[in-house]
Amino acid sequence: EAGVTQSPTHLIKTRGQQATLRCSPISGHTSVYWYQQALGLGLQFLLWYDEGEERNRGNFPPRFSGRQFPNYSSELNVNALELEDSALYLCASSFVGGRGTEAFFGQGTRLTVV
């Protein structure tokens, strides 16, 4: 069974540009989560999508947005990139969103903003 897949693996953008990161969940999983792991800051929760709807959002500005498609894959968009957006972006999926379920993570997209 394929795990959570993320693309691209690496992404280099210039300050002010937009970045689009993609995530395909494990087959049968309806919930997708996005996390940012910046150096020295640990894993920060960004967004949770379930059944196509945004269910929860972390403490990030509106230029971080995303969506979930009917096939449950998801996109994370970061507009007006800033240098501090450089980080590893991790996507996770679970069978049932919310309490008591384990999340399975992809290998991440490393975004570098120059």
Add this chain to the structure above:
Amino acid sequence: SQQGEEDPQALSIQEGENATMNCSYKTSINNLQWYRQNSGRGLVHLILIRSNEREKHSGRLRVTLDTSKKSSSLLITASRAADTASYFCATDPDGGKLIFGQGTELSVKP
């Protein structure tokens, strides 16, 4: 601020020794999970313990949970060089999102 806080921040042991990592959290939880991350790659789920459980085993892993002290520990027995990684605890105080601690960096020397 992070819900979970692991200690120690870094741990270095010899192969064959046991490694113990602790996690403390602030609010009530439904469950607590432990994950492993190898050098900046994705996280691997290790074990989930529910709030009504006190101890759980999985292979060489033993997790305990003390909800009265809001703390958990992860014990890796007979460690191997391949166990070298960062270990994170995560809680779900707010439906759907996992809150991670800063992690413990474990180094197992052959």
